[in-house]
Amino acid sequence: MALELSADANLQTGFSLYSDVYQTYLLYPRGRHLRGALGWIAFRLGLDISKQFPEIGWDGVIFRDMLPLCNCKTIFKIDRQGKFIPCPVCGAKYDETVLRTVQTRKLTYKEVSEGKLYRLSIILQDDKWLKDILLILDYANKYGLYLGSRHTSGHGKFIIQDLKTKEIKPFSYSKAMLVSEAISEQGSMKMVIGRRLSEKDKAELIQLKALPIGTVITNVNGFYYGEYGGLGFGEFVPYEGH
Numbered sequence: 001m002a003l004e005l006s007a008d009a010n011l012q013t014g015f016s017l018y019s020d021v022y023q024t025y026l027l028y029p030r031g032r033h034l035r036g037a038l039g040w041i042a043f044r045l046g047l048d049i050s051k052q053f054p055e056i057g058w059d060g061v062i063f064r065d066m067l068p069l070c071n072c073k074t075i076f077k078i079d080r081q082g083k084f085i086p087c088p089v090c091g092a093k094y095d096e097t098v099l100r101t102v103q104t105r106k107l108t109y110k111e112v113s114e115g116k117l118y119r120l121s122i123i124l125q126d127d128k129w130l131k132d133i134l135l136i137l138d139y140a141n142k143y144g145l146y147l148g149s150r151h152t153s154g155h156g157k158f159i160i161q162d163l164k165t166k167e168i169k170p171f172s173y174s175k176a177m178l179v180s181e182a183i184s185e186q187g188s189m190k191m192v193i194g195r196r197l198s199e200k201d202k203a204e205l206i207q208l209k210a211l212p213i214g215t216v217i218t219n220v221n222g223f224y225y226g227e228y229g230g231l232g233f234g235e236f237v238p239y240e241g242h
């Protein structure tokens with residue numbers, strides 16, 4: 001039986017988004033960022049699971065994108081254009097809830113405020129790695145979860161709150177919409193992902209083809225669509241439109 005570990009990730013430091021590069025894909029940490037950060041912790045702790053992380057095709061554990069939450073704790077969902085839609089529960093708008101505008105003499109930019117919550121969701125195909133993942137999350141909780149702290153484009157520090165474990169079954173829909181890019185040979189979009197094998201190495205850049213967020217897919221069954229779902233690619237939700 002598959003398991004989902006879910007929690008709220010509370011942003012401690014805030015991060016900024018310059019208006020000229022203000023695009024949806026920059027606004028929240030992706031599953032692959034989470035996987036990278038937790039992989040380094042696994043490596044430092046010397047856990048058996050650390051050997052799995054450099055293999056990008058490994059999907060024994062799936063690290064989903066860290067989508068932003070509304071103040072009422074509902075996930076902000078995305079429309080077919082990849083833009084956030086108002087909260088279906090309380091009607092709040094993403095821009096007004098999560099972002100604040102910062103004005104300096106020279107420029108104006110958007111910034112994600114500290115204290116905002118993001119969905120943390122990790123799916124385990126079975127309980128083989130449960131113990132190791134819990135040890136990693138425990139460490140991340142004690143010392144903080146840093147996403148991209150080495151880069152100026154990083155997302156900052158998070159604290160993990162209200163961690164829950166539940167059993168889940170693969171999702172099955174006749175029609176679904178991608179809420180994260182799916183790596184696929186049929187994809188029209190170019191995608192570059194980085195992989196670092198050791199602390200000293202520079203990231204090796206891997207070029208892939210992807211289907212964009214908002215793509216409608218049919219007859220899906222599983223935890224993700226396309227390839228490299230372990231990196232958080234290819235998450236979908238049911239789609240009722242035409």
Ligand SMILES: [Zn+2]
Pocket residue numbers: 070071072073074087088089090091092
């Ligand atoms: Zn809301």
